[in-house]
Amino acid sequence: MSGGGGTGADRERAVDPLAASMARVAAGDRDAFGEVYDAVAPKVLAVTRAVLRNPSMAEEVTQEVLLEVWRQATRYDPSAGSVAAWATTIGHRRAVDRVRSVRAREDREDRVVAGEGRVEYDEVSEQVLQHEDESRVRKALTGLTELQREAVVMAYWGGRTSTEISAQLGVPVPTVKTRLRDGLQRLRVDLARGEPAAGSAS
Amino acid sequence: MSRTGPGDETSGGGDVSGYDDGVHGLTPLYAVDALDPQEAAAAEAHLRGCAECREELVEVREAMAAAVAGEPAEPPSAALRARVMAALDDVPQLPALPAPLAPGAAVSAPAAEPAAAPVDELSRRRAQHAADDRPSAARSGGATGRRAPRRWLQGLAAAAAAVVVAGAAVTGYAALQWRDEARAAQQVAQAMTEVAGAPDAQVVDAQGGADGWGGSRVMVSRSLGEAVLVPTGVEDAPSGRTWQLWFVAGDAARPAGTFSDTGSAAVLSGAVDGAEAVAVTLEPAGGSESPTTTPVAVYPLTA
Numbered sequence: 001m002s003g004g005g006g007t008g009a010d011r012e013r014a015v016d017p018l019a020a021s022m023a024r025v026a027a028g029d030r031d032a033f034g035e036v037y038d039a040v041a042p043k044v045l046a047v048t049r050a051v052l053r054n055p056s057m058a059e060e061v062t063q064e065v066l067l068e069v070w071r072q073a074t075r076y077d078p079s080a081g082s083v084a085a086w087a088t089t090i091g092h093r094r095a096v097d098r099v100r101s102v103r104a105r106e107d108r109e110d111r112v113v114a115g116e117g118r119v120e121y122d123e124v125s126e127q128v129l130q131h132e133d134e135s136r137v138r139k140a141l142t143g144l145t146e147l148q149r150e151a152v153v154m155a156y157w158g159g160r161t162s163t164e165i166s167a168q169l170g171v172p173v174p175t176v177k178t179r180l181r182d183g184l185q186r187l188r189v190d191l192a193r194g195e196p197a198a199g200s201a202s
Numbered sequence: 203m204s205r206t207g208p209g210d211e212t213s214g215g216g217d218v219s220g221y222d223d224g225v226h227g228l229t230p231l232y233a234v235d236a237l238d239p240q241e242a243a244a245a246e247a248h249l250r251g252c253a254e255c256r257e258e259l260v261e262v263r264e265a266m267a268a269a270v271a272g273e274p275a276e277p278p279s280a281a282l283r284a285r286v287m288a289a290l291d292d293v294p295q296l297p298a299l300p301a302p303l304a305p306g307a308a309v310s311a312p313a314a315e316p317a318a319a320p321v322d323e324l325s326r327r328r329a330q331h332a333a334d335d336r337p338s339a340a341r342s343g344g345a346t347g348r349r350a351p352r353r354w355l356q357g358l359a360a361a362a363a364a365v366v367v368a369g370a371a372v373t374g375y376a377a378l379q380w381r382d383e384a385r386a387a388q389q390v391a392q393a394m395t396e397v398a399g400a401p402d403a404q405v406v407d408a409q410g411g412a413d414g415w416g417g418s419r420v421m422v423s424r425s426l427g428e429a430v431l432v433p434t435g436v437e438d439a440p441s442g443r444t445w446q447l448w449f450v451a452g453d454a455a456r457p458a459g460t461f462s463d464t465g466s467a468a469v470l471s472g473a474v475d476g477a478e479a480v481a482v483t484l485e486p487a488g489g490s491e492s493p494t495t496t497p498v499a500v501y502p503l504t505a
Contacts, residue, residue: 041278047270066286067293074298081260088267096235137269155236162236184230191265
């Protein structure tokens with residue numbers, strides 16, 4: 001396989017109905033922002049909750065993210081993905097930054113113990129795979145190998161870099177990257193097949 | 203889709219179509235924020251020139267967004283919506299970018315010459331004029347979006363009047379130099395004028411720019427070895443943290459000063475040398491020796 005090579009320019013992506021609303025938001029239209037909010041806020045909250053696992057912190061970050069959507073509306077580029085993916089990307093980034101800064105503080109306080117990575121993964125994967133049973137997350141993740149799933153869950157849900165995952169699992173960085181990349185490719189293929197207009201309306 | 207079993211866990215060897223061959227393979231990891239800051243900067247620089255990777259980035263992000271947000275456990279509270287709507291008054295929208303990324307890029311996947319490539323001031327003006335003549339969704343920024351680059355350049359003079367040197371947190375030798383603020387400000391003003399006037403000056407827009415880091419630009423002259431940050435829409439760093447600038451080359455990131463006076467331009471500390479990009483991260487107060495967070499913005503430089 002060629003890493004999804006041929007799918008680039010010739011591939012049509014479904015037009016995101018929210019993109020038109022975003023154009024109005026960019027002109028300061030608050031009604032349009034309300035539409036965008038209603039469509040994306042639940043998704044952003046789902047992402048921040050998944051990463052932060054602290055409901056009030058997740059709400060706080062979601063609020064920041066939605067205001068960021070307002071502030072940066074003029075910079076939204078429809079060719080770079082759906083509004084929902086744009087917003088959840090910002091949400092993930094922010095949630096991860098939050099988690100990392102908390103962790104950095106904890107690290108300074110010497111609270112990291114060997115083997116923590118494994119414990120964390122078990123905890124996160126329990127959350128992801130069981131708490132949200134029947135969800136598409138679960139369905140999608142069950143298509144991965146155990147090792148891919150571990151890497152993807154630690155990265156996306158656990159907010160870990162590949163370097164951190166490598167250190168925690170005691171596995172070389174390139175191996176972690178390979179697992180992550182293969183797992184993400186698989187998710188991308190499976191989810192695209194499941195629902196072509198993923199992330200847009202509904 | 204019949205995939206060859208991805209069970210080959212030992213770093214792929216040669217069978218994974220060259221995925222470990224550098225920055226190309228970073229895209230999916232970048233999409234889930236799993237890269238170290240230097241790698242993330244490299245990935246961003248690469249993404250600007252690689253349409254295939256941009257497509258992949260979009261797809262992974264869409265997939266993860268769909269996966270995690272498919273079925274929200276419980277909807278956001280009405281109170282959250284009310285708080286957000288009420289806060290809009292306090293959050294000014296960014297002006298539209300003068301050089302539109304979208305119009306060309308949306309239709310034809312940009313190949314060798316991405317629309318977002320750093321451009322000199324002249325071509326920026328040309329692009330601006332062209333864009334002004336055509337109604338475009340991407341330019342619907344309204345009155346605030348009309349900030350012409352011409353005016354921006356003229357605005358440098360005003361900005362130069364209120365400049366501060368980056369590196370406020372630097373102590374000792376640098377602090378001594380810095381004591382005479384008036385002199386420093388004058389130096390920044392002079393540097394800005396020189397860089398702006400240099401024949402090889404590049405004005406680079408941020409790639410990224412989330413997380414409180416707005417539509418700032420970096421102006422660079424390689425021949426002079428100088429880089430100036432002209433901030434717009436930069437929020438104060440969260441308490442206990444600071445914005446820090448970096449010169450990025452390959453895997454290495456050289457500190458280029460912390461940045462706290464978000465209303466003023468700043469000359470980056472150190473020489474541009476072979477830097478491929480300028481990056482900005484949030485660091486613990488006082489700054490770091492190397493980046494500890496994902497860049498909030500990257501400014502890829504042309505050679």
